[in-house]
Amino acid sequence: MTPAERAVRDRVLGRAEVEALLAGALPLHLIDCDLEGADLSGLALPGWTFETCQLRRVDWTGARLEGTVWRSCRGAFANFVGADLNEARFAACDLNNSQWRGARLGAAVFERCKLTGADLSEIKAFDLRFDETLLINAKLPGFSFRKQVLQRIDFSAADLRKCDFRDARFEECSLRKAHLADARFDGADLRGADLGGLRLNDASRFRGATISRAQASQLLGELGLKVL
Numbered sequence: 001m002t003p004a005e006r007a008v009r010d011r012v013l014g015r016a017e018v019e020a021l022l023a024g025a026l027p028l029h030l031i032d033c034d035l036e037g038a039d040l041s042g043l044a045l046p047g048w049t050f051e052t053c054q055l056r057r058v059d060w061t062g063a064r065l066e067g068t069v070w071r072s073c074r075g076a077f078a079n080f081v082g083a084d085l086n087e088a089r090f091a092a093c094d095l096n097n098s099q100w101r102g103a104r105l106g107a108a109v110f111e112r113c114k115l116t117g118a119d120l121s122e123i124k125a126f127d128l129r130f131d132e133t134l135l136i137n138a139k140l141p142g143f144s145f146r147k148q149v150l151q152r153i154d155f156s157a158a159d160l161r162k163c164d165f166r167d168a169r170f171e172e173c174s175l176r177k178a179h180l181a182d183a184r185f186d187g188a189d190l191r192g193a194d195l196g197g198l199r200l201n202d203a204s205r206f207r208g209a210t211i212s213r214a215q216a217s218q219l220l221g222e223l224g225l226k227v228l
Helices: 015-021 200-204 213-222
Strands: 006-009 028-031 049-051 069-071 089-091 109-111 129-131 149-151 169-171
Parallel strands (some): 149 169
8 A cells, every 4th residue: 555545444345435435635545345336437537546355346446546556466357347447457366247437447467367268358548558467258359469578378269350460479378279260370470378178270371471390280170181
């Protein structure tokens, strides 16, 4: 906690309680608080910190959450649709099946998070970063990862249609069974990616990318070709 924050610990908070806390001038640092199912749509909470909080099914629709910090929170099925999360930071949070459609996530960071099944369609993001994050079955159509270094990201079975991976480098990542229609990989380094379970049309999308000899053999094997 910084000197410019007030701490609130171990409380159950609904909309009325959060609105009452907004009377203070400084951002709040919520620790071990339970906000499960709360309707916090449209509220302005810039700069707040949420640490080890229960945020399951919280409705943040249209909320102002720029510069917020989220540490070790549990927010499955949370709704961030249309929220402003520019420069927000998420660390070690469980956000499975959360909704983010149309959210603003410029310069936001997700580190060691679980976003399995999350819907990140139509997000407005520049310089958004994912590190060591699960995006299994997540929806990210049209997102640009161009020139990024992608570290320990699991995109298994994710919707990556029309995504831009040009000149990106994959390190200990998985694209296993991902949906890659119209995705671009020109100049990408895929040697650190699991490419298992891809279909014939998907393999053709890697034209211009770099893969290892082992990956080439794997791809040919999955396409029914024998490498002698």
